[in-house]
Amino acid sequence: MLLREVIDGLEILDTKGSLDIQIDNIQYDSRKVKDNGLFVCIKGFTVDGHKFIDKAIENGAKAFLVEEDINRDDATFIKVKDTREDMAKIADNFYNHPSQRFDVIGVTGTNGKTSITTFLNEILRLDKNKVGLIGTIKIFDGDNEVESNSTTPESVDLQGYFNQMIENGCKYCAMEVSSHALALNRVAQTKYKVGVFTNLTPDHLDFHKDLEDYRKAKEKLFYMTTNANIINIDDNGGKIIYNNVKNLDTKCYSYGIDNEADFMAKNIKIEARGVSYRLITPTYETDIFVPVPGKFTVYNTLAVIATCYALGIDKDVVINGLKNTGGVAGRFEAISNDTGISVIVDYAHTPDALENVIKTAREFAKNRIITVFGCGGDRDTTKRPLMGEIVQKYSDICIVTSDNPRTEDPELIIKDILEGLDKNKENYKVVIDRKEAIKEAIEMAQKDDVILIAGKGHENYQIIGKVKHHFDDKEIANEYLHKK
Numbered sequence: 001m002l003l004r005e006v007i008d009g010l011e012i013l014d015t016k017g018s019l020d021i022q023i024d025n026i027q028y029d030s031r032k033v034k035d036n037g038l039f040v041c042i043k044g045f046t047v048d049g050h051k052f053i054d055k056a057i058e059n060g061a062k063a064f065l066v067e068e069d070i071n072r073d074d075a076t077f078i079k080v081k082d083t084r085e086d087m088a089k090i091a092d093n094f095y096n097h098p099s100q101r102f103d104v105i106g107v108t109g110t111n112g113k114t115s116i117t118t119f120l121n122e123i124l125r126l127d128k129n130k131v132g133l134i135g136t137i138k139i140f141d142g143d144n145e146v147e148s149n150s151t152t153p154e155s156v157d158l159q160g161y162f163n164q165m166i167e168n169g170c171k172y173c174a175m176e177v178s179s180h181a182l183a184l185n186r187v188a189q190t191k192y193k194v195g196v197f198t199n200l201t202p203d204h205l206d207f208h209k210d211l212e213d214y215r216k217a218k219e220k221l222f223y224m225t226t227n228a229n230i231i232n233i234d235d236n237g238g239k240i241i242y243n244n245v246k247n248l249d250t251k252c253y254s255y256g257i258d259n260e261a262d263f264m265a266k267n268i269k270i271e272a273r274g275v276s277y278r279l280i281t282p283t284y285e286t287d288i289f290v291p292v293p294g295k296f297t298v299y300n301t302l303a304v305i306a307t308c309y310a311l312g313i314d315k316d317v318v319i320n321g322l323k324n325t326g327g328v329a330g331r332f333e334a335i336s337n338d339t340g341i342s343v344i345v346d347y348a349h350t351p352d353a354l355e356n357v358i359k360t361a362r363e364f365a366k367n368r369i370i371t372v373f374g375c376g377g378d379r380d381t382t383k384r385p386l387m388g389e390i391v392q393k394y395s396d397i398c399i400v401t402s403d404n405p406r407t408e409d410p411e412l413i414i415k416d417i418l419e420g421l422d423k424n425k426e427n428y429k430v431v432i433d434r435k436e437a438i439k440e441a442i443e444m445a446q447k448d449d450v451i452l453i454a455g456k457g458h459e460n461y462q463i464i465g466k467v468k469h470h471f472d473d474k475e476i477a478n479e480y481l482h483k484k
Helices: 049-058 083-094 113-126 155-167 179-183 210-224 236-245 295-311 315-323 351-364 383-394 410-418 434-444 471-484
Strands: 012-015 023-025 039-040 061-066 076-079 101-108 131-134 137-140 145-147 172-176 192-197 225-232 251-256 263-271 274-280 285-290 340-345 368-375 395-402 428-430 451-456 461-464 466-470
Touching: 012 451, 023 083, 023 137, 039 049, 039 083, 039 471, 049 061, 061 083, 083 236, 101 113, 113 131, 113 172, 113 295, 113 315, 131 155, 145 179, 179 210, 192 210, 192 295, 192 451, 210 225, 210 236, 225 236, 225 295, 236 251, 251 295, 263 295, 263 351, 285 295, 285 315, 295 351, 340 351, 340 471, 351 368, 351 383, 351 451, 368 383, 368 434, 383 395, 383 410, 395 434, 434 451, 434 461, 434 471, 451 471
Parallel strands: 023 039, 039 061, 061 076, 101 172, 101 192, 131 172, 192 225, 225 251, 251 263, 340 451, 368 395, 368 451, 395 428
Antiparallel strands: 012 076, 131 137, 137 145, 263 274, 274 285, 461 466
């Protein structure tokens, strides 16, 4: 594609060099540039892409998108106001507007994104469709699967994945849309068939200045949809978003349990084997069973049902898909064993997610709940004491340990967590080493106890400093369960 076509629609401040040159790839990492590449110089939080122009030229870059005046004549330089925002536009041009050529479903919110996209993926495939998936755990292009490095990829990578999905015959893509992706324009230019909002609770406040800023970032998604918006109105943030977008041309459906909504669950029963409820929709009622326990499963499946309704998927396909789901790795995942102890691994890493999973365990626990948890380093510190308070309140025993400390001292992270605990109670202990903490939980557990290992879920690594070390909560739990 000619550079002139790639940059079509940009507000260009200045140009140096020819626009009639062939562009074969777009990159924002100079190490990945190939011959005839367009390199986008992004001023990031720690690195400035403008400093890597020489390296990019060495690797084959012929053109650059920049925010600074560059005085050299060995490549073409296009100056714009915001290279990150414009990178989304040129990526969309380069891949011929892929999100307009199939149905993209975007799911945003603090909790539930992975479960909803996984359920959608399962159901839409039952309807004899190829379905792409983009999320926290993996990216699937219809044929091949790769491990995900972030919830939502950078715009160039994202549009490339969309294009590959279309080439592989995908009719749909179910994707998680993070607040970072919305705030940093990673998903700018993406057209969503359906947008879904789950809930909003304090998270990522190290990035967003406050909860309102966080909500506004999430709300952006619902101005990017063409067919329907699906919003949880039991959530306070959801109510605000619903009222802001309900009068748009895009159809807006509400879902909830406590408030009158378009899609509702009545007569909810939560058991160890799963949840059942009476589903009420705008056009029909029916009974639903999902083999994943928890009130959060009710909310997640209401969102899925409403999305499928908006997409015109046959209700029997949806009901059977939910009834036969295998659940999501690391999301309230039970570790099978013959000790008489229930061991659950869950990704919960926010105060409300922790409260939800412990309350879910309480629904079927015949004896004590023992919770092993920590908090991630280099992340929002304000939630640490809140998580400590919640775990102590709802668990019989809590073991405070390390999570992904990253560049922080694990002991200092734990100190923050302990600020939320009542020191007069003797139902907690600190075991810094996560493997030892899991071991202690299993060794102290008795018949009919529930052990909840929270925070890492599907992750099979621990980040210490800037290095990933192999660490899998499920593997560790299995090891000590076999010794018990």
